[in-house]
Amino acid sequence: LGSENLVTVARRQPLSSVKLLDLIRCDALTTQLLLVLISCVSPSLEVLRLRHCNVLTDTAVLEIARSCPHLKTVDMSFCDLITDVAVHHLAAYCSKLNLLDFVG
Secondary structure (H helix, E strand, O other): OOOHHHHHHHHHOOOOOEEEEEEEOOOOOOOHHHHHHHHHHHOOOEEEOOOOOOOOOHHHHHHHHOOOOOOOOEOOOOOOOHHHHHHHHHHHOOOOOOEEEOOO
C-alpha cells in the first residue's frame, strides 16, 4: 500500500483496539503518516516496531509517547534520526515501558 492508501485505511477502520503496530522497513512511511496511524490506534497500543524507519525523529517520538501511554515495547533500532532525547520522551510518558530496542 502507498502512504495515501494507508492513511485512508487507518481512518476508515476501527483500530482503537490494536495492541501491536509493526512498521519495520515500511518505505512508504512518512512522519505525517506515522502520526496519523498512531492517532488511530492510541491509547491501546502496547507494542510499536519502527526498526529501520528513517523518517522517525525525536519530535515524532514525543507525540507517540504522549499518545500511547500504555506502550510496553518499542523497537527503534537503526532509526538514524533518533537521539537520546527520544528515549527521555518515552521514559517520561510511558510508565509501562519494559523493553526499548535502540540498536544502531
